[in-house]
Amino acid sequence: MGGVRTALYNYLFAKKHGGDFILRIEDTDSHRFVPGAEEYIIESLRWCGIMPDEGLDDSMHLASEKSERNPHAPYRQSERKGIYRAYAEQLVRDGYAYYAFDTAEELEKARAEAEGAGQTFIYSALTRGGLRNSLTLEASEVASLLESRTDWTIRFKMPTDRVVEMDDIIRGHIEVNSSTLDDKVLWKRADELPTYHLANIVDDHLMEISHVIRGEEWLPSLPLHYLLYEAFGWERPQFAHLPLLLKPVGNGKLSKRDGDKMGFPVFPLRWEAPDGTVSRGYREDGYFPDAFVNLLAMLGWNPGTEQEIFSMQELVEAFSLEKVGKSGAKFNPDKAKWFNKEYLRMRSSTELAREFVPVLEAHGVSAAFDTVEQVVELIKERATFVADFWDIAWYLFKSPEEYVEKDAAKFFKAENVQMAREALESTSSAEAMEEYIRSKEWPMGKVMNCIRLALTGSSSGLGIADIMRFIGREEALARFRRAEERLL
RNA sequence: GGUGGGUUCGUAUAACGGCUAGUACUCAGGAUUUUCAUUCCUGCAAUAGGAGUUCGAUUCUCCUACCCACUACCA
Numbered sequence: 001m002g003g004v005r006t007a008l009y010n011y012l013f014a015k016k017h018g019g020d021f022i023l024r025i026e027d028t029d030s031h032r033f034v035p036g037a038e039e040y041i042i043e044s045l046r047w048c049g050i051m052p053d054e055g056l057d058d059s060m061h062l063a064s065e066k067s068e069r070n071p072h073a074p075y076r077q078s079e080r081k082g083i084y085r086a087y088a089e090q091l092v093r094d095g096y097a098y099y100a101f102d103t104a105e106e107l108e109k110a111r112a113e114a115e116g117a118g119q120t121f122i123y124s125a126l127t128r129g130g131l132r133n134s135l136t137l138e139a140s141e142v143a144s145l146l147e148s149r150t151d152w153t154i155r156f157k158m159p160t161d162r163v164v165e166m167d168d169i170i171r172g173h174i175e176v177n178s179s180t181l182d183d184k185v186l187w188k189r190a191d192e193l194p195t196y197h198l199a200n201i202v203d204d205h206l207m208e209i210s211h212v213i214r215g216e217e218w219l220p221s222l223p224l225h226y227l228l229y230e231a232f233g234w235e236r237p238q239f240a241h242l243p244l245l246l247k248p249v250g251n252g253k254l255s256k257r258d259g260d261k262m263g264f265p266v267f268p269l270r271w272e273a274p275d276g277t278v279s280r281g282y283r284e285d286g287y288f289p290d291a292f293v294n295l296l297a298m299l300g301w302n303p304g305t306e307q308e309i310f311s312m313q314e315l316v317e318a319f320s321l322e323k324v325g326k327s328g329a330k331f332n333p334d335k336a337k338w339f340n341k342e343y344l345r346m347r348s349s350t351e352l353a354r355e356f357v358p359v360l361e362a363h364g365v366s367a368a369f370d371t372v373e374q375v376v377e378l379i380k381e382r383a384t385f386v387a388d389f390w391d392i393a394w395y396l397f398k399s400p401e402e403y404v405e406k407d408a409a410k411f412f413k414a415e416n417v418q419m420a421r422e423a424l425e426s427t428s429s430a431e432a433m434e435e436y437i438r439s440k441e442w443p444m445g446k447v448m449n450c451i452r453l454a455l456t457g458s459s460s461g462l463g464i465a466d467i468m469r470f471i472g473r474e475e476a477l478a479r480f481r482r483a484e485e486r487l488l
Numbered sequence: 489g490g491u492g493g494g495u496u497c498g499u500a501u502a503a504c505g506g507c508u509a510g511u512a513c514u515c516a517g518g519a520u521u522u523u524c525a526u527u528c529c530u531g532c533a534a535u536a537g538g539a540g541u542u543c544g545a546u547u548c549u550c551c552u553a554c555c556c557a558c559u560a561c562c563a
Binding site: 026027028029031032100102104107118119120122151152153155171174176177180181182184185187188189190191193195196200215216217218219220221222223241243244246248249251252253298299300302304305306308325326327328329330331332334335336337338339379381382383392407411434437443444445446447448449451452453458459460461462463464465 | 489490491492493494495498499500501502510511512513514521522523524525526527555556557558559560561562563
């Protein structure tokens with residue numbers, strides 16, 4: 001959800017200002033490759049109607065070849081592997097970065113020691129003088145290590161005591177002293193891949209990115225990114241850091257577990273992880289994509305008016321980063337359902353009927369399409385999801401096999417049954433029956449509910465007139481007789 | 489621990505430094521209805537605490553508290 005919302009805000013901002021929304025896959029961590037994840041992202045965006053202007057080819061795969069539509073291809077960073085090393089080494093040449101030869105074990109040890117002394121180890125101006133890197137070793141040794149080993153990295157040489165002044169569209173002016181920052185790894189010889197920081201800056205520059213709109217978790221990296229743009233001498237884009245999506249109860253970021261625990265999806269589409277665990281999706285749970293997009297849009301942003309229901313086009317027109325909030329937004333599952341309910345009502349009965357037909361078939365019911373349409377017309381105000389339709393209206397298609405005991409005891413009493421039978425048998429339509437009951441001055445509620453119980457098996461549901469119109473007088477009488485046989 | 493960010497009803501949020509702090513969801517009550525649902529009405533409920541600036545602070549400044557993120561050869 002968080003990822004989709006970030007994509008959505010990027011998309012809305014781009015469309016609002018006549019820009020392009022570009023899809024780029026940042027897969028620079030070879031250890032974290034997840035099969036199917038890329039396809040999942042693309043399918044999710046498509047379902048939501050967040051179509052990238054750039055990044056996909058005609059078969060909806062990430063574009064690898066440059067074309068008129070995809071001038072910055074490839075869009076998968078693992079495919080751009082070759083371009084990053086030169087940029088990293090340029091920084092080394094210019095004195096903004098250096099080679100580091102410390103092994104994972106050595107760093108691990110340094111961290112453990114610092115922790116033992118009650119401190120935190122960071123690779124920085126304070127510590128790099130005592131570590132194995134191109135700043136401390138002889139040039140000749142550096143040259144031979146670069147040649148002989150394949151586990152070195154290029155680190156950013158974080159300046160000391162520089163106040164980095166930053167401006168964020170959402171958060172305003174922020175200042176950080178560079179002395180509190182560490183020498184981040186920019187490029188790894190082991191897999192010849194950059195880390196996020198380098199790849200992001202290089203690609204954003206190469207792809208002519210004007211605005212970086214991303215999650216708040218990136219805010220602490222912003223000074224590094226500023227310094228990188230500066231080191232390259234590149235014009236930097238504008239930044240906007242979005243508030244986090246928080247779990248509905250308690251504190252912290254929204255996680256997969258929250259959804260399972262509280263019964264709502266946290267993924268746009270059903271997702272089966274490589275380890276076999278399955279997470280439900282909004283699509284499979286019956287949410288409409290436009291409802292999902294709408295509810296996501298309202299999580300952290302507001303239009304400044306009281307309008308809550310927005311089409312994608314309306315969102316594009318109304319969106320502005322200035323109206324994005326600063327504080328984390330707790331996700332509210334009830335409100336999510338409310339959105340879907342509103343969207344269900346806006347759908348035409350024809351459209352909903354088309355979705356209802358397969359549900360009916362799954363229950364062994366086949367009905368004429370215009371009949372289904374009429375049913376939908378009758379029940380759409382009562383439902384949140386199309387999947388609710390069957391529970392609401394099943395008795396229009398089959399007679400009840402059992403009766404809710406409590407309701408039967410209350411309404412299917414002998415004295416009511418007498419009146420109900422007479423009303424049913426002496427009239428030919430629901431309207432006439434109602435008139436009949438009125439003229440006899442019988443208690444309407446008791447008689448009607450007695451009939452309803454026979455027709456539906458419980459004391460709640462659609463109006464008797466509507467039910468009878470659908471099942472017909474004969475079926476109504478048959479159901480009533482069956483109820484009498486079974487209950488009296 | 490360090491750095492940064494954040495804080496208005498339970499939740500999402502509104503309010504050029506100036507109203508009785510508004511709206512939606514949830515919840516409760518009522519009206520309508522043959523039941524249920526819908527619809528409509530009503531209600532519950534908030535500026536974290538403390539200083540300061542000001543004629544006036546939800547809004548600006550500072551302090552405190554609490555929450556979150558980051559602190560990896562992950563993004």
